[in-house]
Every structure is written in structure tokens, then in C-alpha cells.
Amino acid sequence: MQKQTNPEQAKNSFPEPSAEVKAHSDQLKQLIQDAIKAQDGKITFADYMNMALYAPGLGYYSAGLKKFGKQGDFITAPEISPLFSQCLALQCIHIMQQSNQQVLLEVGAGSGIMAIELVLELEKQAKLPEQYLILELSAELRDRQQQAIKARLPHLYERFMWLDCLPEKPFSGIVIANELLDAMPVHMLKLEQDTTRERYVALDDNNNFIWLDDSPENPRLQKIAENIRAVQQPLAHLNDKPDQPYITEVNLQAIDWIKSIADILTAGAILLVDYGYTAQEYYHPQRSMGTLMCHYQRHRHDDPFYLPGLQDITAHIDFSSIAQAANDCGLKVCGFTTQAHFLMAGGLVELTKNLDPDDIIHFTEVARQIKMLTLPEEMGELFKVILLAKDKTLSLPAFKLQNFQNRL
Ligand SMILES: C[S@@+](CC[C@H](N)C(=O)[O-])C[C@H]1O[C@@H](n2cnc3c(N)ncnc32)[C@H](O)[C@@H]1O
Known part of the structure; x- marks a missing residue:
């Protein structure tokens, strides 16, 4: 369960960025360095990650890179x-009908x-929604979405709104998101035997980013650290390095986001897909280096300070904390399952039953796509789907094959 990448070794084999792209990263680096200096020499990792991903015009998601x-x-x-x-x-059609x-x-x-694909399917099923709203943090991606939708769905473009x-309360509808929560900035915690530290970002003498461990300033983190220790206690016998600190992430923004949606939603549902685990798996004693992960040109590694702005930084989702946040603010968890089970029970079989096996090229390509979406060693098991509902319990076919919500 430990991450195996050796950042130094891995980075030697990465493609060099062009001078122009490197200059872009240096500009963002400077912005973060200035923020650190302005805040007495340290910022939380969540603040670092927020700037690295979303600083206007410079952050990974805000600039014009092909991601x-x-x-x-x-x-x-x-x-x-x-x-x-x-x-x-x-x-979504089932939710539309039930609520x-x-x-x-x-x-x-x-x-x-x-x-695009979702609305095309709804059109095919004669179940077009009145409106398809999009909330996107990155201005650059919003622009790209508008161009793509205008090109593929010109006849439906007026149903879209950014x-x-x-939306203001009261809002009723279906909120959907794929890989949203994992792109939210996380705080880093370092649990030592008796002490909880937060991992901040500081600068060394050469202005390079370094970790600096200190007390957490946000009292919510202390409380969450206690909960993590409580989850770990019954699993303590599985910890083969009890003297070593345990590093993990806390996604306060995801919890707050669930609360803000619950606050405006008067009826309807939230369907979220992301990679992650239940708390017991997430905080398993052997996962002692956390789940923080970076993607640079198809290379995965674990150094978030490498070329800020040019790489994605992400952490897995603790779905138990999402379920807890939902319960705390009046949402019901109506389903939790793996992506493979969700797709298998949710229409994949019907959608592919008319494929022509004699059209070998197309048939093989679709088979490849299904494998990537569903095989346990690809996305099938790590990715989960959670359904939260506001006004009543919803029952979707996609959760009928397996529903693991009692593990949350
Ligand atoms: C990992 S990407 C996933 C994109 C897309 N859903 C997909 O599956 O291909 C994360 C997306 O969430 C957006 N994002 C992150 N935080 C957000 C927030 N708080 N509100 C709206 N969009 C956000 C990013 O700009 C980006 O478009």
C-alpha cells in the first residue's frame, strides 16, 4: 500500500519542458514564493496546492496546457x-423520474x-433536461467547454449555461461530478505517536520549496486527526512501523463543498465519481505515506514541488468523510459502489449489446474501453460512485449489483 515511486529517479526520465513552458512554471513559482514570504515563511499545503492548480492564468487547471x-x-x-x-x-433519467x-x-x-456524451444520450432517450448548468473554476477550461459543446451540440447549445x-438557494436538480473532489486542495498531516503536526510549505536558503512540520492552525484538523487515530486503533497490529510518523491528507474543501450543496439543494440528488476508499482503507496503518500523487506528461510521482503549474497534483478521496458530511447536513447516502459495479448494473451491457463483432476494429476498441473502465487493476475498483439525495431515498439500478454503503 506504500507508494513505490522514487521521485529523484523518476524525474530523471521525465521529458524536459521547453524554455517557454519552464518560464511559465518559474512565474508561478515566484508567485508562491512571494506568498510564503508574505506569510511569515510558511503556507499550508492546501494553499500551495490551490495556487499550483488554480492561480489565475498560471495554475495547472487555469493555464492553457493540454491536460x-x-x-x-x-x-x-x-x-x-x-x-x-x-x-x-x-x-440521471432514473433520478429525474423518481424525484x-x-x-x-x-x-x-x-x-x-x-x-456532450451525457446530453446526447439523454436526447436519444427523449429525456432532455430543461437546462444543463456547468460550474467550472478554470476560465480557460470553461472557454474550452463552450467551444466543444457549440461544435458538437449546436442544436442544444441554448440549454447550456455556465x-x-x-446557484442560489432554493435549487433543485441533479448535481454530477467526475474527478472533482480529488482536484481540491488538501491539508497534509503528520501523525506522530503523541503529537499531530501539519505539513506546511516553506523555502530553503536557495528559495526551493521544502516541507515544514508545525502545529495545525485550524482546529478542525486536530479533531480530524483524533478521528483518524480512532479509525487506526483497531488496526494497530497491522502497523509494521509503529515508531514512524504517519503522513496523510485531509480534504476540508470537499467536506465544505458537500455542505454548501446541501445548503442550496431543496430537492434532487448528487452523484459523484472519484478515486478513493472508505476511512478504514484510507487510513490503513500501512498507507503511511498518504495518497498524494502528481501527474506530469503521463508520469506518476509523488513530488508536489516539481515544476508547479505544469503537473497535476491530486489526493484520493476518503468517502467516509463525504458520507459523514452529507449525513451531518441532512443528505441521505443512497448508494456507494465501485465504478465497475456501477457501470455493469447501470446500463453498460444494454448499451453494448448491439455491437457488431464482425466490425473487428470498432469491436476491439470498445472492448478496450470497457476493460479500462471496469477491470480491477485499471479503474474498476479504485474509482467509486456515491449517490446522495436530499428529499427522499432514491433507488438506482446501478447500485443493485453491489451497494457498499454500510462500509462507509
Ligand atoms: C481532474 S479534472 C476532471 C475533469 C472532468 N470532470 C473529467 O472527468 O474529465 C477536475 C476539474 O474540476 C475543476 N474544479 C476543481 N475545483 C472546482 C470547484 N471548486 N468548482 C468547480 N470546478 C472545479 C477543475 O478546473 C477541472 O475542470
Whole structure:
């Protein structure tokens, strides 16, 4: 369960950025260095990650780099296959019917491909929503989404609307997001035997970013650290390095985001797909280096200080904390399962039953896509889907094969 990458070794084999791209990273580096100096020499890792990903015009998601897809740094499920978005569309139809919803809100829409395929499927099923709203933090991606949707769905473009912030209360609809929560900035904790430290970002004598461990300033982190220790206690016998500190991440923004959605939602549901675990798996004593991960041109490694702005930084999701936040603010958890189970029970079989096996090229390509989405060693098991509902319990076919919500 430990991450195996050796950052120094790994980075030697990475492609060198061009001088222009490197200058872009240096500009962002300078901005973060200035922020550290302005704040008495240290910022939280969440602040570092927020700037590295979202600093206007410079952050990884805010600048014009090609991030997703075959030429990007990583590939997400909707980029792999339209089948992913089509299955989501079929489940949205069930939600629309059970809770009488006519509006979809996608948060963090990336290239816009999921919106396109999902709406195309809804159109095919004669179940178009009145509106498809998109809330996207990155101005650059928002622009890219608008261009892509205008090009592929000119006849439906007027149903789309981009928001600058969450809709005002009362909002009723279906909120969907794929790989949103893992792109939110996390705090880093270092649990020692009796002490909890937060990992801040500081500068060494040469102005390079370094870790600096100190007391957490936010009291919520102390409370969460206690909860983590409580989860770990029954598993203590599995810890083969009890004297070593335990490093992990806490995604306060994801918890707050769930609370803000619960606050505006008067009826409807939230369907989230992301990679992660239940708390017991997440805080397993053997996962002692956490789940923080960076993607640079299809290379995975664990050094978040490498070329800020040119690489993605992400952490897995603790779905128990998402369920807890939902319960705390009046949402019901109606389903939790793996991506493979969700897709298998959620329409994948029906959607592919008319494939022509004699069209070998197409058939093989679709088979490859299904393998990537569902095999346990690809995305099938690590990625999970959680369904939260506001007004009542919802029952979707996609959770009928396996529903693991009692493990949360
Ligand atoms: C990992 S990408 C996933 C993109 C897309 N959903 C996909 O599956 O290909 C994360 C996306 O979430 C956006 N994002 C991150 N935090 C956000 C927030 N608080 N509100 C809206 N969008 C956000 C990013 O700009 C980016 O578009």
C-alpha cells in the first residue's frame, strides 16, 4: 500500500519542458514564493496546492496546457469512452423520474466531453433536461467547454449555461461530478505517536520549496486527526512501523463543498465519481505515506514541488468523510459502489449489446474501453460512485449489483 515511486529517479526520465513552458512554471513559482514570504515563511499545503492548480492564468487547471486525454497528463473515464457518460445519463433519467428533476448541474467539467456524451444520450432517450448548468473554476477550461459543446451540440447549445458560483438557494436538480473532489486542495498531516503536526510549505536558503512540520492552525484538523487515530486503533497490529510518523491528507474543501450543496439543494440528488476508499482503507496503518500523487506528461510521482503549474497534483478521496458530511447536513447516502459495479448494473451491457463483432476494429476498441473502465487493476475498483439525495431515498439500478454503503 506504500507508494513505490522514487521521485529523484523518476524525474530523471521525465521529458524536459521547453524554455517557454519552464518560464511559465518559474512565474508561478515566484508567485508562491512571494506568498510564503508574505506569510511569515510558511503556507499550508492546501494553499500551495490551490495556487499550483488554480492561480489565475498560471495554475495547472487555469493555464492553457493540454491536460486531459491521450495527449494530456492523465486520462479520465469520460475521455476514455462515451459509455461512461451514457451510463451516467441512464442513471440521471432514473433520478429525474423518481424525484421529478429537470435540471442538471455538472461541477468541474474538464474538456466538456462528459456533458456532450451525457446530453446526447439523454436526447436519444427523449429525456432532455430543461437546462444543463456547468460550474467550472478554470476560465480557460470553461472557454474550452463552450467551444466543444457549440461544435458538437449546436442544436442544444441554448440549454447550456455556465455559472460563476453555486446557484442560489432554493435549487433543485441533479448535481454530477467526475474527478472533482480529488482536484481540491488538501491539508497534509503528520501523525506522530503523541503529537499531530501539519505539513506546511516553506523555502530553503536557495528559495526551493521544502516541507515544514508545525502545529495545525485550524482546529478542525486536530479533531480530524483524533478521528483518524480512532479509525487506526483497531488496526494497530497491522502497523509494521509503529515508531514512524504517519503522513496523510485531509480534504476540508470537499467536506465544505458537500455542505454548501446541501445548503442550496431543496430537492434532487448528487452523484459523484472519484478515486478513493472508505476511512478504514484510507487510513490503513500501512498507507503511511498518504495518497498524494502528481501527474506530469503521463508520469506518476509523488513530488508536489516539481515544476508547479505544469503537473497535476491530486489526493484520493476518503468517502467516509463525504458520507459523514452529507449525513451531518441532512443528505441521505443512497448508494456507494465501485465504478465497475456501477457501470455493469447501470446500463453498460444494454448499451453494448448491439455491437457488431464482425466490425473487428470498432469491436476491439470498445472492448478496450470497457476493460479500462471496469477491470480491477485499471479503474474498476479504485474509482467509486456515491449517490446522495436530499428529499427522499432514491433507488438506482446501478447500485443493485453491489451497494457498499454500510462500509462507509
Ligand atoms: C481532474 S479534472 C476532471 C475533469 C472532468 N470532470 C473529467 O472527468 O474529465 C477536475 C476539474 O474540476 C475543476 N474544479 C476543481 N475545483 C472546482 C470547484 N471548486 N468548482 C468547480 N470546478 C472545479 C477543475 O478546473 C477541472 O475542470
